[in-house]
Amino acid sequence: MPCTSVFGAQWGDEGKGKIIDRLSANADVVVRYQGGANAGHTVVVGAEEYILHLIPSGILHPGKVNVIGQGVALDPVQFLDEVDGLRARGVAVDPSNLRLSANAHVIFEYHMRLDQLAERWRGEGRIGTTGRGIGPAYADKTARTGLRVCDLLEPEHCKTRLRAALAEKNALIERVHGCEPFDFDTQFDRYVSLGDRLRSFVCDTGAEVRAAADGGKHVLFEGAQGFMLDIDGGTYPYVTSSNTGVAGIAAGAGFPPGRIDRSIGIAKAYCTRVGEGPFPSELHGAEAERLRAAGNEFGATTGRPRRCGLFDVPAMRYSLELNGADGWIMTNLDVLTGFDEIRVGTRYRRGDERWHDYPAHLPTLAGITVEAEGRPGWTEDITGVRMFADLPRTAREYVQWVEEQVGSPVLMISVGPDRDQVIDREV
Numbered sequence: 001m002p003c004t005s006v007f008g009a010q011w012g013d014e015g016k017g018k019i020i021d022r023l024s025a026n027a028d029v030v031v032r033y034q035g036g037a038n039a040g041h042t043v044v045v046g047a048e049e050y051i052l053h054l055i056p057s058g059i060l061h062p063g064k065v066n067v068i069g070q071g072v073a074l075d076p077v078q079f080l081d082e083v084d085g086l087r088a089r090g091v092a093v094d095p096s097n098l099r100l101s102a103n104a105h106v107i108f109e110y111h112m113r114l115d116q117l118a119e120r121w122r123g124e125g126r127i128g129t130t131g132r133g134i135g136p137a138y139a140d141k142t143a144r145t146g147l148r149v150c151d152l153l154e155p156e157h158c159k160t161r162l163r164a165a166l167a168e169k170n171a172l173i174e175r176v177h178g179c180e181p182f183d184f185d186t187q188f189d190r191y192v193s194l195g196d197r198l199r200s201f202v203c204d205t206g207a208e209v210r211a212a213a214d215g216g217k218h219v220l221f222e223g224a225q226g227f228m229l230d231i232d233g234g235t236y237p238y239v240t241s242s243n244t245g246v247a248g249i250a251a252g253a254g255f256p257p258g259r260i261d262r263s264i265g266i267a268k269a270y271c272t273r274v275g276e277g278p279f280p281s282e283l284h285g286a287e288a289e290r291l292r293a294a295g296n297e298f299g300a301t302t303g304r305p306r307r308c309g310l311f312d313v314p315a316m317r318y319s320l321e322l323n324g325a326d327g328w329i330m331t332n333l334d335v336l337t338g339f340d341e342i343r344v345g346t347r348y349r350r351g352d353e354r355w356h357d358y359p360a361h362l363p364t365l366a367g368i369t370v371e372a373e374g375r376p377g378w379t380e381d382i383t384g385v386r387m388f389a390d391l392p393r394t395a396r397e398y399v400q401w402v403e404e405q406v407g408s409p410v411l412m413i414s415v416g417p418d419r420d421q422v423i424d425r426e427v
């Protein structure tokens with residue numbers, strides 16, 4: 001089974017970084033195929049914590065090839081900072097273990113400015129974006145006014161494309177938003193010199209990944225964000241601007257969909273969401289505070305407190321179904337230790353209406369809450385448990401019950417942030 005998709009099955013921050021790092025030990029190539037530095041993937045190795053935004057989470061394992069595919073929106077400043085930051089901590093990062101697609105679209109300063117300005121104009125309807133320029137950069141890609149990494153590498157070509165793009169952006173920034181425009185020469189010089197520093201990493205990543213798969217290498221596709229933030233399947237318009245699940249791989253990695261052998265979702269044993277938008281199983285007050293404190297639920301990219309809620313069965317079934325998941329990994333089970341009763345949202349409700357399945361046809365989930373069912377909790381510390389049979393009985397029963405509700409097997413359980421804190425079942 002050489003090619004595996006690993007995607008977030010909730011609203012992001014499910015623990016993808018930790019799990020990808022763990023699975024990378026048995027992989028050869030790890031590929032990011034969408035999103036950008038809006039992602040924050042945490043990997044904990046002993047006393048060291050790494051937060052990766054663009055570089056795939058296989059980078060901490062020597063000898064693995066990490067690939068940033070053409071579907072990623074690349075902020076070159078962030079990319080180079082991340083390379084420098086890892087090197088300063090003694091992690092080997094060079095063109096032999098990090099490859100960057102020539103066709104990845106570039107995030108410019110004006111994308112970040114426009115992201116923030118658009119949020120101001122949305123007012124009450126603001127999305128709560130990460131401010132990393134993601135929406136405007138993908139909009140330009142689709143509008144065919146974007147610049148790609150390969151464009152930065154050819155200054156004359158870059159000059160023509162950037163001049164046209166910036167003229168339009170500056171008109172928008174000045175005349176619509178009433179803000180200072182960007183100086184063309186400054187931007188051009190800056191991004192061409194950034195391009196020079198990217199050059200050694202740049203290649204046709206799709207060709208390399210396909211060749212690796214042809215050679216029997218094990219390829220892991222690392223999703224960013226979560227499926228409920230997917231531009232098509234998520235809680236639109238409170239979503240990110242890419243296809244976060246399996247559907248993003250073909251276009252974003254340049255890899256034929258039929259060659260993906262296995263698909264695995266990642267979900268917390270409860271739910272979190274950062275930013276605005278509907279969250280049917282959201283908790284408020286003391287219950288939410290308790291979960292936030294126990295799980296240290298603060299954003300890895302923006303530091304914002306994460307909204308916390310109950311595990312959401314209808315959304316999870318929907319996520320796994322659309323991604324053809326063969327199973328899923330449950331993270332943060334340890335965070336539920338000490339709760340007398342653990343409740344799970346099993347049906348959606350709005351007034352007299354009930355939904356067993358996720359109602360993807362509605363314009364909004366606003367006003368929908370969940371009907372919850374509970375199971376007894378446990379008090380024992382489970383962070384040192386490595387075998388399913390060694391979990392407290394009620395923890396085992398909780399996992400098995402959620403598994404039945406979701407209708408898909410739990411392949412692995414994570415019981416702490418460290419790469420070793422997992423209970424393997426079938427992965």
Ligand code: GDP
Nearest residue numbers: 013014015016017041042300332414415416417
């Ligand atoms: P990602 O975006 O999906 O990679 O997730 P983040 O890194 O944004 O957030 C997950 C947080 O949970 C990080 O702080 C991880 O170190 C932490 N984490 C991952 N797995 C576990 C777990 O099983 N238990 C606990 N307590 N923390 C975990």
Ligand code: IMO
Nearest residue numbers: 012013038039040128129130224225240274275
């Ligand atoms: P990882 O990969 C959680 C959310 C933002 C906002 C919405 C749109 O770490 O799981 P954007 O900046 O993408 O235009 O913001 O999506 N968001 C995330 N939430 N985890 C992430 O990434 C996220 N990336 C974006 O908070 O609600």
Ligand code: MG
Nearest residue numbers: 013040041300
């Ligand atoms: Mg994250």
